[in-house]
Amino acid sequence: MTSTLGFAILSVLARGDRTGYDLAAAMRRPVGYFWTAGHSQIHAELQKLLGAGLVGFEAEHGPGPRDRKVYHLTAEGTRALREWVTEPPRERPERDELVLKTYASWLAEPELVRRMFADQLAAHETRLAEYERHEASFGGPPAPGDPRFGNYATLRCGMGYERHRAEWCRWMLAQLGEG
Amino acid sequence: MTSTLGFAILSVLARGDRTGYDLAAAMRRPVGYFWTAGHSQIHAELQKLLGAGLVGFEAEHGPGPRDRKVYHLTAEGTRALREWVTEPPRERPERDELVLKTYASWLAEPELVRRMFADQLAAHETRLAEYERHEASFGGPPAPGDPRFGNYATLRCGMGYERHRAEWCRWMLAQLGEG
């Protein structure tokens, strides 16, 4: 019963062998945009994946008191990952604090609500500009089958999300009236 | 240190007094679209809110072995909620299984990926149609200050989200080619 975090790790490892430290770095950016984990969680999960025979490692003597371990996918790990990819994702409950605040916004001062949404809008516009710059660095969409397709397709999703959020913020501001 | 779940409960209670059971029902739909909790979590959180003096209850002898407790906001609870609403939401890490699968989709069979996205697209279109029917039942946007504004604004957010997701699914299908 490999967890989603386990498959997140396998997904990164499928692009190249890495240490736990490298995995933690990768799961801040770009994987962190859709799945994050701290290093403590990653080391623990790697033990489980090792026990399940989905990954292996080669140890070199590294900096610090313990060995440096470079992890790689096993044949079984690759097979498990490939199988998991096309299984329908199990939906997890949404938890969105801004939307919850919006639900209760009728009892707050409109001016303060307006300010909150103005800040949110600015943040979304900044992130969208960042993503757009990143998108431009791809020379158009890579072919499915190319590992870079994964990066590009998730980036496109992020761009759509930021646009949708920004639009909703603008709609909210219009509802609240000019400040 | 009231948790977000605590404020979710206060947000529902602000619209009318309720039992823990009623709160659990409310947090499936419509609040469940942006914050869910099971009844066990809710009963536990109500104890904390009670301890913090943000809610109170009146007990009647109800069905089952224990008293039925109708909870209500205290003055302090209303104040805490009103304050929380306009504080900037602390951002929590994104965790999206479909996007993670997309990241690893380059090593799967394109036809299976295509099928997964076709299913997702259908689900989003169904939900969007549902939301649109619900939106039509409002006679246009209520004024901010009206509790119904909270329902309407969150519904609008949900509609935008479903549209964005559906569009991304269609883009993915186009990338993967006709099946």
Added chain:
DNA sequence: GGGATCATGTAATTGGTTACATGATTGT
């Protein structure tokens, strides 16, 4: 009689965050 709904709670487990702990190498 039987199942759904109403109504409360506890316990066990999993998933995730934060803090603690250690220590070499590289760059300023």
Added chain:
DNA sequence: ACAATCATGTAACCAATTACATGATCCC
């Protein structure tokens, strides 16, 4: 000398899910 980076791990805690437990009333 000092800070940052590389590198591993454990422990404590909080949030959330699932399972366990009880029992009355209402509708078929």
